[in-house]
Amino acid sequence: MSKQIIMKKVILKILIIIIALIVIFPLCVLLSTALKSDREIASGFVSLTPEKLLWENIPKAMGMGDWPRYFFNSALITVITVVCSLLINSSAGFAFARLPFKGKNVLFYCAMIGMMLPMQIIMLPVFLQIKEFPLLGGNNILGQGGIGLINNYWGIILPLIAHPFGVFMSRQYYMNFPKELDEAAKLDGCSALSIYVRVYLPLSKSLFATLGLLKTVDTWNQYTWPLLVTNTKEMQTVQLALNAFKGENTVQWNYLMAATIVIILPVLVLFIFLQKYFVQGIVSTGMKD
Amino acid sequence: MKGKVKIAPYCFIAPFFIIFTYFYFVPVFKVIMDSFTDYDMFTKRNFVGLKNYIDLVKDETFILSIGNTFFYTACMLFPALVIGLLLACLIGSSLVKTRYTRMAIFMPHVFSMVAISMIWLYLYEPNNGVLNQILKTMHLRGSKWLRDPEIALFCLAVMGIWKSVGYYMVVFLSGLKGISLQYYEAAKIDGAGPVNTFFHITLPLLKPTTTFLLITGIISSFNVFEQVNIMTGGGPLNRTTTMVHQIYTAGFAEYKLGYASAMSVILLLIVIGISILNFGLTNKE
């Protein structure tokens, strides 16, 4: 019997490892390309094992351009976006889940429609909204006269904050809380705001881990939007900075891949830290109506 | 006290809706209005009635792109869901420790589409790419991959599966954790085998998870764009062009923003239609 279980375990383990290897394979290609010499890249023969592992490619790639600045920009944008979006979306989700008010359903479905169109489609109108943002960047109250939020961190951040998906998930999450929770708080004379802040927010760890991670990945990887909004080198994000390795006719594959690896590290580390809560968060948003 | 209760909920949703209205509803409204004009982004914006929509019906490339989008969704989403579920069941069975493998499988999800596309371009290279070399060592004939009109879209779908399967797995895993162990114990007592248990307990109880992934998955695969733009540019023979790619090229390369807006409206209608259908089906039961 125990022998059978051991056999089962071994087979299972091997199977899972094989699958993981298949999934990991393209990423190995990424790593091996990153460590090749210019010459090897140019020779055109795509082999998985570099002649020599050139780890110095990674610092070399980071030496081309002002990468600390790009990382700072990306990190700043990501942190502000994630924090703001968590607060805004979860409070809206809380209201939709827990508070009775008129037009609740209509408003909720309105928000849900927002999940359905991709950025590319409304890109130009959104860009004009950024430029015509009232009272900032030299604009008057009607949004005329200046450049609005163009070439400004907020120009990148603001359109990314409101995220219907986050509202949806928060609503699901809070709906699973027992009703007695609010009632007890209400008896204590708490207002909706203090119920949210004192009771719900402290219980939202895993929700925030889940949403935060997804939003971080999403924001960190933005490309087209920062490209449109930023006009100076100082404002570049890491994803835009990758372009430096893609010339008109030549792609410096090794440095491009090396930089890609460095860029992905922060998100990866974050995932490793939050993994447990990430799974928990999805468990408790329930997906069980 | 009563008045306070009435205002409070709106205060909670206000920040979201203000930003959302400014950056989403107003632009979408503009897009819908523009779909009835010959707007070219710069000089003209005249009302042309339904002309854009009539032209769309005759636009073979756009109709092809709708077909491609559906095909991509079918080829990408369903296999990815099935594989994700199977993986979740495999990994979820607590026989072995899987912290690292789980992470490995999830990893592609955190990479940007731009980076992913670069890697897979390298794999799919028709001349001397990694995949062709592997086939060669196995004495099999290489393929043109993305340059072969018959399989190009399929190649994109495989990449999509690869990228999203880890995410689906994690979500299914958490769905599995939500199922009370009592069900399984009861099944064991009834003498149900693993296959039976899977079909009669796991699957039905995972339905909310599946519905959620299905809807969000349909939406995201209908919006597939970046990989198309980077890897194939819609070719060969327009076999990989998708709706969003068509909208993007019409709007930004040909300055036909009115026309592109009409396409966007069609896309919006299709996605809303599918979602309503989906909600309707799940609410019925």
Place this chain on the structure above:
Amino acid sequence: MKVKRIITMIMALAAVGCTAGCGETKEAETVETKVAEESAEVINLWTRGTETDATGPYLLEAVKKYEEETGIKVNVQFIPHDDVETKWNSAFASGTAPDVIDMGIVHIAGRVNLQHIVPLDEYYESWENRDQLIPAMKDLGMYNGKLYAIAHFPDPQIFAYRKDMFKEAGLDESRAPESWEELLEYAQKLTIKDENGEVTRAGIAVPMENTRFLANILIHQNGAVFADEDANLPTMDTPEAVECIEFLDSLQECSGMLASGNWSESPFFKDSAAMAYIPNGVLKNYLKENPDMKENIGMTACVPGKETATWCGVWFYGVTSQSKNPEMAFDLISYLTSEAVLSSRVEMAGLPSAFRYNEDEYVDLDPEVNQAVMDAIACGYGNPKVSWALLYEKVLDQLTEEVFYDVKTPEEALKDAQESLMSEIE
């Protein structure tokens, strides 16, 4: 507990971020008001490519010198080639376009019609370097009788072949093929196929993507055009065009599907193609990194058909209609195309120039290759200057694809292309 700590940390970070962000906003505002007040002091220049391209480093250096000499601040922004249209369009639509843009022939007519670039005749008349601009290059920047763009960098493709492969196939390696018939004959002789009939070495590299360049070369060699610039109409259904596309199709059979559109990864550089049209810069880069290949590669401007012709893209500077100070913008262009700056470019990047004063210097730099480049410039053609040039590129790529994949005959494909262009233009 741990999570709480992480959350507090993130919150703290966010708070710092917010203040930094706000600070940044204020900074941006003050910069903006400054700009508004002293708009005379800042010029924004958008150039295509990246700072690591051959066109990058010299430009940054020149701009720095210009800033030192004049006290004017120049913001240079590099825009990746793939994203140029998107970036320009959103900038022009919102009124945030720069003062000077760098562009190609393909952009001129369209941007003039959209009133995005302004005529430069007034400045040109009193310009000290005007006689030095090669007349053909000046004409390329003209549209509807006015000068809209100053050429600075012609970027032709030249014909290159592998001498060792010629020798191996028993062909005369001392010269390139000299006519279309000979080119096809050579290509067929040089092609190697495996037992399945798949091409393993191409006689000539025909790109499967962006085939429009080669199609453009061949149509001019056949003494015709795909588009009539004066009438602003396509001329795709002519017998010459059919002949040209048929010839292209037969060349493609000697290429299989090997060739990709990414020039630096052309099979020609990977020993898997014997002949190719290659952008000169890419070829030079290759020779720089593989000096031993120099004797092995023969070069000439083109293989003539009825006429000699090759592809020659040209880079221009133009002043946008949204520039607050076009005079100063032209002054920057004048500086960037001055003898000193362009010589430094020849020296640093080895790029040819559109001005007479650099010609000798350029040829002397590397006589063998650069003479071919100069010849190519002399017989080079770019995209037609029509307002629908971007569409022209797309249609041309598509029709060659249809022919290569045997979906349509050359005649059908051209006819359909003509029709679709005609319907789009009205």
